[in-house]
Amino acid sequence: MTSHPVFIDLSLDEQVQELRKYFKKLGAEISSEKSNKGVEDDLHKIIGVCDVCFKDGEPSQIDGILNSIVSIMITIPLDRGENIVLAYCEKMTKAPNLPLGKVCLQSLWRLFNNLDTASPLRYHVYYHLVQVAKQCEQVLEVFTGVDQLKSQFANCPPSSEQMQKLYRLLHDVTKDTNLELSSKVMIELLGTYTADNACVAREDAMKCIVTALADPNTFLLDPLLALKPVRFLEGDLIHDLLSIFVSEKLPAYVQFYEDHREFVNSQGLNHEQNMKKMRLLTFMQLAESSPEMTFETLTKELQINEDEVEPFVIEVLKTKLVRARLDQANHKVHITSTMHRTFGAPQWEQLRDLLQAWKENLSTVREGLTSVSSAQVDLARSQKLIH
Structure with missing residues (x-):
């Protein structure tokens, strides 16, 4: 969201006077005369009645009035400005309709960028x-990601408690429209807890797990198990369910759902979506160890009919988590590569072995090229001597 700088031609005294007269004309309980206590007192009184303009007037006119208030607010010294800013912010959350909500959003953004x-x-x-x-359905205009958020406060980081809030x-505000972003926010939230206070983050940890499980684009779930607040949930049903999504196959989830159907539903999780995600995770796990799978194997492991195998594999390929080729004639799926479902010590060891093998192969190629080059030089020399 863009925000224009605040420039008002009138002096502070003149702005205060004009604002007082304007709000009094609208019927607000405010004197048209300046306070003898100073600009801060004037602002308190003006902000206290500023929402009266929401009842009437064009959004563009109201935007100008709010812009004038902001231009005065940013001149107040920091040590005397907190209550004034908080009072103004609270008023901006009271817009009665969408057009005025957008005006208030713009005003707050202007204030934020001019502080x-x-x-x-x-x-x-x-x-x-x-x-x-959130009220204006424009959250992504002010929040696009955790990195952007942190950069906004780089020069004055909020406290851990403030960031948690x-x-x-x-x-x-993102859970209903952008599950992936919402999940990243919750993971960041859990990362703010330490070993000393992780035990009080139970509700946050449960929300984080549920959000990650519900997100159709989140498949690498084992990092959640390392978060301190999540570790405090060991032994709880929600932790058992997460563990299934991290490393178990579809039958384990089916059994869990049969045993704890009410719990799954109470968390707001959709069983059919869970099944879809577990089938994909199961396929990924099978692909890690089986470069070739028959349709018969997949129908058994994924609990689907044979005529559902091809559409399922096509959906998997769309995620780009697995690269594979369908062999309809022989009823097989040939795996080219797959993203690891979990990435722990075994996967690091596998990567190390792969890189080591590449290194050895490159050394062999280099030695071969050196030999060929030497042979070419020797041949050239011998031909020169003959001539």
């Missing part, structure tokens, strides 16, 4: 900015 990048007040503005963006909000 000093080292100001801790930017955190409070951004938190309310996300709330308003913000991550929870971001998870809430």
Whole structure:
């Protein structure tokens, strides 16, 4: 979202006077005279009634009024500005309709970008900015990813508690529209906990697992098991379910669902989507050790009919997690490569062995080329001597 700098031609005193008169004309309980206590008191009173303009007026006109308030706000010293900024942010979350919500969103974005990048007040503005963006269905206009978020606060990082609060909000506003982004936010949230306080993150950990399982684009799930808050869930049903998605095959999930149907449904997880994901994960695991699989094997392992094998494999190939070739004539699937379902010590060892083999093969090729080159030189010399 773009934001224009705040430039107002009037002096602060003149702006305050004009705003007071404007809101009094709209029927707000405010004096048209400036406060003798200073600009901060004027702002408190103006902000206290500024939402009266939401009841009437064109969005463009309201945007100009809010812009004027912001232009005064950014002049207030940091040590006296927190209550004023918080009061204004709270008012901006009260827009009664979508057009005015977008005006409030723009105003908060303008305030955020005109505050000093080292100001801790930017955190409070951004938190309310996300709330308003949710109301306007424009969250991705203000939040595109964790890296972008961290860069916004590089000069004044919020506290761990503040970031946890913000991550929870971001998870809430993205969970219905972007599961992949929501899952990344939750993983980042769990990463803010230490061994000392991980035990209090139970609810966050459960949300993180459920979000990751529900995301149709998240398949590498074993990193979750290493998160401290997730480790505190060992022995709970949600941890057992995660473990199945990390390393077990489809029959293990089917059995779990039969035993704990109510639990799965209570977490908001869709059984059919779980089955679809577990079939794909099972196929990936089979592909790691079997470069060639028959349709008969797949019907048994994936619990599908033979006429469903080809459509299933085509769907798998669309994910680009596995490269394979269908052999319809012989009812086989030939695997070219597959992404590892888990990536732990065994996979690192396998990668090391593969790189070592490549190194040895390259050395052999290099030696061969050196021999060929030497032979060519010797041949050239001998032909020169003959002539």
